[in-house]
Amino acid sequence: MRALLPDPERIVRIDEVPEPEPEPQQAVVAVEAFSVNRGETFQLDGSLDRRWPGWRPGKDVAGTVVRAAADGSGPAVGARVVGHPPAYGWAERVAVPTADLAVLPDGVDAVTAASLPLAGITALRLLRAAGPVAGRRLLLTGASGGVGHYVTELAAASGAAVTAVTATPERGARLRELGAAEVVTGVEEATGPFDLVLESVGGDSLPAALARLRPDGLLLWFGQASRQPVTLDFFGFFGGPNQARIQHFDYTHSDRGYGEDLETLLRLVAGGRLHPEIGSVHDWSRTAATVTALRGRRIRGNAVLTVRRA
Structure with missing residues (x-):
């Protein structure tokens, strides 16, 4: 499958990577859209030391479950979901812990959903x-x-x-x-x-x-x-x-999974009580340009990229 890899000269590049190998409590999601966060731009330029060998960016994703979790938890194959994996989400597919997934209600599209996780949970x-x-x-x-x-x-x-x-x-x-x-x-x-x-x-x-x-x-x-x-x-x-x-304050310091908060955010959006501010939507081939625009504070609100599958 294809994914975005860090590239010192081009910021990121699309390249081939192995398919995700999910743990029993993880579902595999076919990514339709993902959001870029400021912290990820810091990781890509090396100013935030939270990388590990093999790290790839991607914490905010929305798409469809194509492989349910082996332990029986979480949504079934075909469910439209939003998720907050620790990384690897800028890809055609990603494994996400089911505790960090929420099913999309009718009327909430993937682009809107992808703008919710890190910013909304925070x-x-x-x-x-x-x-x-x-x-x-x-x-x-x-x-x-x-x-x-x-x-x-x-x-x-x-x-x-x-x-x-x-x-x-x-x-x-x-x-x-x-x-x-x-x-x-x-x-x-x-x-x-x-x-x-x-x-x-x-x-x-x-x-x-x-x-x-x-x-x-x-x-x-x-x-x-x-x-x-x-x-x-x-x-x-x-x-x-x-x-x-x-x-x-560190938003990751909690005894609850991200899925509960994602369900709350989706309920508020579906009910017209929360209105995501999406300042940029482009095909994922424009990810490097979007990162540059975020670094230059030229995007108001969230920046979302859509994944075009081969």
């Missing part, structure tokens, strides 16, 4: 970690990416007053439609104090956002898109966010 779990948000002021940085759109709509629907930080007003227009109370183009424009900060940029953004947190507030740090390290001043807390908490 948003759901971020808001669970934040606790009840109704009536709370929430500051969200890096808001125009896939996670930011989901967080904005879910938090606003739950009663939070969301201030979204985006690079440009144009990138923030959609966030207002999804319920953001305010959209600003820099943390310094945000008027605090905030009860909760969700921070994904790092560098100078985190301390600036932290300074706008109320005393005893919570900052959840879930990314570092700027790739710049953070410097904090201990004395800067006094007279500002005194006794504030900074909590590192």
